[in-house]
Amino acid sequence: MVNINVNGEEHSLDVDPAMPLLWALREELQLTGAKFGCGVGLCGACMVHLDGVPVRSCSTPLAEAANRRVTTIEGLDSAIGKTLQDAWVDENVAQCGYCQSGQIMSAAALVAANPQPSDKDIEAAMSGNLCRCGSYQRIKRAIHSAAKAHASGEKS
Amino acid sequence: MAISRRTFLLTGLAATSGLAVGIVFADDKAPAMPPYPHASATDLQPNAWLQVTPDNRIIFQLHKAEMGQGIMTGLITVVAEELGVAPEAIIRQFSGIHPAYLNPLFHLQITNASSSMVTCYQPMREAAATVRLLLLTAAAQDWGVPVAELDTRDGVVIHANSGKKAPCGDFVAIARGLPLPEKPAFKSPDQYRFVGRYNRRLESRDKVNGSAKYGIDITPKGTVVAVVVRCPHFGGRLKNFNADQARAMRGVLDVGPIDDSAVAVVATHYWYARQAADTLDIEWDAGALKGVSSQSIASDQRAALDALEAENNLPIARGSLSVEYTAGYMAHAPMEPMNATVAIDGDKVDLWVSTQAPDIARGAVALSLGCAPDRVTVHGCYLGGGFGRRVIADVAADAAKVAKRFGKPVPVKVIWSREDDLQHDAYRQAVTSRLYAELDGAVVKTWRYCVAGDSLIYNLFHVIRPVIFPPAMPDSEVEKIARKKMESDEKNLERIDEPLYQLGPAKVSQVFVQSGIPVFFWRSVGHSFNTFFLESFMDELAHQAKVESLAFRLKHLAPDSVESKLLKLAAAKAQWGRPKKGRFQGIALEKIKGALLAAVAEVSVRGTAIRVHKIVCTVDIGKVINPDIARTVIESGIVWGLSACLHDQITIADGKVEQSNFHDYALARMDETPEMEVYLVDSERSPVGVGESAVGLVAPAIGNAVFKATGKRLRSLPLKM
Numbered sequence: 001m002v003n004i005n006v007n008g009e010e011h012s013l014d015v016d017p018a019m020p021l022l023w024a025l026r027e028e029l030q031l032t033g034a035k036f037g038c039g040v041g042l043c044g045a046c047m048v049h050l051d052g053v054p055v056r057s058c059s060t061p062l063a064e065a066a067n068r069r070v071t072t073i074e075g076l077d078s079a080i081g082k083t084l085q086d087a088w089v090d091e092n093v094a095q096c097g098y099c100q101s102g103q104i105m106s107a108a109a110l111v112a113a114n115p116q117p118s119d120k121d122i123e124a125a126m127s128g129n130l131c132r133c134g135s136y137q138r139i140k141r142a143i144h145s146a147a148k149a150h151a152s153g154e155k156s
Numbered sequence: 157m158a159i160s161r162r163t164f165l166l167t168g169l170a171a172t173s174g175l176a177v178g179i180v181f182a183d184d185k186a187p188a189m190p191p192y193p194h195a196s197a198t199d200l201q202p203n204a205w206l207q208v209t210p211d212n213r214i215i216f217q218l219h220k221a222e223m224g225q226g227i228m229t230g231l232i233t234v235v236a237e238e239l240g241v242a243p244e245a246i247i248r249q250f251s252g253i254h255p256a257y258l259n260p261l262f263h264l265q266i267t268n269a270s271s272s273m274v275t276c277y278q279p280m281r282e283a284a285a286t287v288r289l290l291l292l293t294a295a296a297q298d299w300g301v302p303v304a305e306l307d308t309r310d311g312v313v314i315h316a317n318s319g320k321k322a323p324c325g326d327f328v329a330i331a332r333g334l335p336l337p338e339k340p341a342f343k344s345p346d347q348y349r350f351v352g353r354y355n356r357r358l359e360s361r362d363k364v365n366g367s368a369k370y371g372i373d374i375t376p377k378g379t380v381v382a383v384v385v386r387c388p389h390f391g392g393r394l395k396n397f398n399a400d401q402a403r404a405m406r407g408v409l410d411v412g413p414i415d416d417s418a419v420a421v422v423a424t425h426y427w428y429a430r431q432a433a434d435t436l437d438i439e440w441d442a443g444a445l446k447g448v449s450s451q452s453i454a455s456d457q458r459a460a461l462d463a464l465e466a467e468n469n470l471p472i473a474r475g476s477l478s479v480e481y482t483a484g485y486m487a488h489a490p491m492e493p494m495n496a497t498v499a500i501d502g503d504k505v506d507l508w509v510s511t512q513a514p515d516i517a518r519g520a521v522a523l524s525l526g527c528a529p530d531r532v533t534v535h536g537c538y539l540g541g542g543f544g545r546r547v548i549a550d551v552a553a554d555a556a557k558v559a560k561r562f563g564k565p566v567p568v569k570v571i572w573s574r575e576d577d578l579q580h581d582a583y584r585q586a587v588t589s590r591l592y593a594e595l596d597g598a599v600v601k602t603w604r605y606c607v608a609g610d611s612l613i614y615n616l617f618h619v620i621r622p623v624i625f626p627p628a629m630p631d632s633e634v635e636k637i638a639r640k641k642m643e644s645d646e647k648n649l650e651r652i653d654e655p656l657y658q659l660g661p662a663k664v665s666q667v668f669v670q671s672g673i674p675v676f677f678w679r680s681v682g683h684s685f686n687t688f689f690l691e692s693f694m695d696e697l698a699h700q701a702k703v704e705s706l707a708f709r710l711k712h713l714a715p716d717s718v719e720s721k722l723l724k725l726a727a728a729k730a731q732w733g734r735p736k737k738g739r740f741q742g743i744a745l746e747k748i749k750g751a752l753l754a755a756v757a758e759v760s761v762r763g764t765a766i767r768v769h770k771i772v773c774t775v776d777i778g779k780v781i782n783p784d785i786a787r788t789v790i791e792s793g794i795v796w797g798l799s800a801c802l803h804d805q806i807t808i809a810d811g812k813v814e815q816s817n818f819h820d821y822a823l824a825r826m827d828e829t830p831e832m833e834v835y836l837v838d839s840e841r842s843p844v845g846v847g848e849s850a851v852g853l854v855a856p857a858i859g860n861a862v863f864k865a866t867g868k869r870l871r872s873l874p875l876k877m
């Protein structure tokens with residue numbers, strides 16, 4: 001049994017503690033927002049927060065999340081998270097959309113740590129997230145506009 | 157290796173406009189019309205797309221795959237305009253399979269070849285205008301007023317003269333009994349509220365909060381998960397395997413072969429299945445492609461071109477230019493790995509799959525199970541990318557075979573890993589091409605093109621086999637037909653058959669060198685390499701003629717053509733001839749599926765590193781439905797093209813793919829994505845699709861800039877200094 005807290009709810013999971021967090025979320029808890037893209041830490045589609053820190057859930061054993069706070073896209077309800085999601089919609093970022101949960105989780109961690117990121121900061125924080133649809137320029141724009149909106153308190 | 161060759165003449169511009177048409181089947185008769193899969197006894201449903209309920213909901217059936225290209229928003233914007241309601245007020249559903257949904261270009265229910273807007277624009281307008289007119293006619297009867305005095309707006313029928321209003325749903329019962337109007341009138345463009353203005357992707361919210369469901373997210377109750385270990389050598393076979401360890405592992409429910417080249421592991425969870433699969437001890441027979449490599453394929457192609465040239469015995473004029481270009485294999489690598497879920501319950505089969513062609517997927521499942529296709533229900537969902545890959549139903553067939561083998565009435569979900577995806581794709585074909593031209597001063601007098609490579613059409617007929625041939629047809633017969641169809645394959649000549657420039661008469665030859673590597677339609681298909689070849693060659697000719705490359709292109713275009721306007725606009729927007737210090741510019745032109753585009757790339761080269769700083773792209777895609785969504789898709793095409801020419805490459809060794817994941821099949825990341833500017837020009841042409849636009853344009857624009865920067869002409873894809 002592994003005890004984890006996901007999006008504020010406690011769960012006790014009867015699976016191998018070595019199972020990657022991604023598959024526990026998707027197959028045990030039916031939280032399918034975090035996506036399988038590469039399985040080996042190369043694409044960022046599976047990004048979630050562990051105690052607020054972005055991690056690749058495909059490469060994080062469930063045991064490592066035991067007794068810690070996991071946040072997935074479904075539970076991203078911070079003010080900055082919501083502002084980012086709105087900015088994503090306004091900038092038409094998502095195309096197929098498959099990578100976007102992971103992109104937003106990375107962006108949320110970035111802006112939480114660095115409220116006014118520069119282009120370079122954004123590139124450094126986001127280059128671990130692949131988008132086969134090439135939405136990068138829009139992501140950059142959305143992060144800037146969300147950071148701005150957040151700072152001016154429009155949405156927070 | 158099998159070879160088949162053909163030469164023909166191209167005289168003047170686009171002399172062969174009949175070339176790039178879709179598949180037409182011999183037994184092409186009008187299909188019977190069964191009831192709609194979403195048929196209702198109470199709603200107004202005059203066509204396969206729209207329905208109005210008595211409680212005033214408007215429901216739209218999306219029969220196209222929404223895979224990022226924005227067709228859901230595009231089609232709904234078109235119907236919303238005619239209905240006079242906001243696009244977001246329309247309820248969206250994924251349609252089932254029905255003959256009304258067949259793509260008229262391909263006679264399959266398929267989303268491909270940037271064909272959705274081209275083929276659906278008119279039918280969608282008619283569908284919506286019909287619904288509107290039926291509702292108005294019903295209201296006119298009910299209220300005893302002339303139809304011409306009525307209008308619909310935001311779901312309400314309005315009689316302006318009397319101020320009378322009622323929800324559209326109130327007239328559904330009467331409207332259901334009315335005859336279909338012959339030619340319902342369309343809104344005039346000056347009345348438009350949405351077309352050309354509506355810039356919100358309808359499903360965006362679901363895609364940013366994790367609620368959008370892709371095939372891989374759909375898990376019906378009781379689902380078990382399987383992985384499939386397939387012979388890594390194309391055409392190879394399973395010799396034997398030992399699964400003792402795997403069978404004893406946690407969560408494992410079944411291990412065994414599903415066909416002559418694959419073993420499946422079924423478990424309660426994906427990770428258990430994958431762990432167990434990694435312990436399998438399998439012996440493969442590498443088969444006929446043993447020893448085949450990218451190098452051996454390229455040298456076969458060269459030899460075939462040599463033979464072709466010797467046979468044609470063409471003279472080489474003095475001062476002419478003759479060069480060879482090549483392009484390697486590419487994988488589609490959509491972000492959502494291949495997956496499918498099949499549930500067999502008695503004689504009823506359900507299939508959940510992200511697919512561009514539900515009828516091919518249905519056929520593949522039926523063929524694998526030996527049942528009639530109408531036993532199989534395909535459930536729609538979003539696609540985590542398609543790019544041509546999701547026309548192929550291999551993973552749906554896998555899921556059917558595993559479910560059959562497993563033999564329990566529970567859903568079986570097969571998930572391919574990224575490694576499976578990259579190693580068992582059907583790839584963008586590798587080709588070798590030779591280009592030749594004679595100049596008369598600064599003008600091209602005549603030119604030649606010959607290409608050697610695999611045939612897509614040959615592979616296509618194997619892919620669509622389950623829908624077009626009877627199940628009992630022997631493989632040898634399918635093979636014979638596929639070989640025959642190869643004779644009409646013009647895919648390796650795309651763009652060459654419409655060079656855009658006035659280059660005088662051309663002699664075009666092609667030879668199919670069948671490598672045995674599976675190949676398939678890959679975003680922009682033949683344009684993905686021929687645009688690079690031809691546009692780079694144009695620059696080579698300009699250099700030889702000592703004319704500046706933009707001026708040389710304009711010399712070969714009609715002065716007032718859309719092509720020259722787009723080139724000039726791109727040049728103006730990019731400050732052509734005045735790049736930033738240390739940067740160099742290249743230009744290129746593209747026409748794909750009716751879309752015309754020009755681009756200027758601004759590039760710097762340091763050592764062997766090519767850095768792309770900026771791409772300016774000008775575009776004519778006819779009447780634009782959703783301008784900002786069109787721009788996003790063109791940006792996507794640019795990044796795809798960039799990824800393809802700077803990174804991606806699939807190489808073959810010993811009949812198998814050498815790459816396995818994103819570390820060795822790298823995709824462009826944010827930090828190397830250039831600044832992009834996309835300009836849509838006003839156009840009165842009917843709308844065309846944009847899904848494959850700009851992909852082919854990027855490599856030549858970059859390559860031409862690299863030549864300016866270094867004097868080195870890059871003639872292979874991907875570009876390497």
Ligand code: FES
Pocket residue numbers: 035036037038039040041042043044045046047056057058059
């Ligand atoms: S799936 Fe985890 S990084 Fe790709």
Ligand code: FES
Pocket residue numbers: 093094095096097098099100130131132133134135224491540541
């Ligand atoms: S939106 Fe398709 S992969 Fe990013």
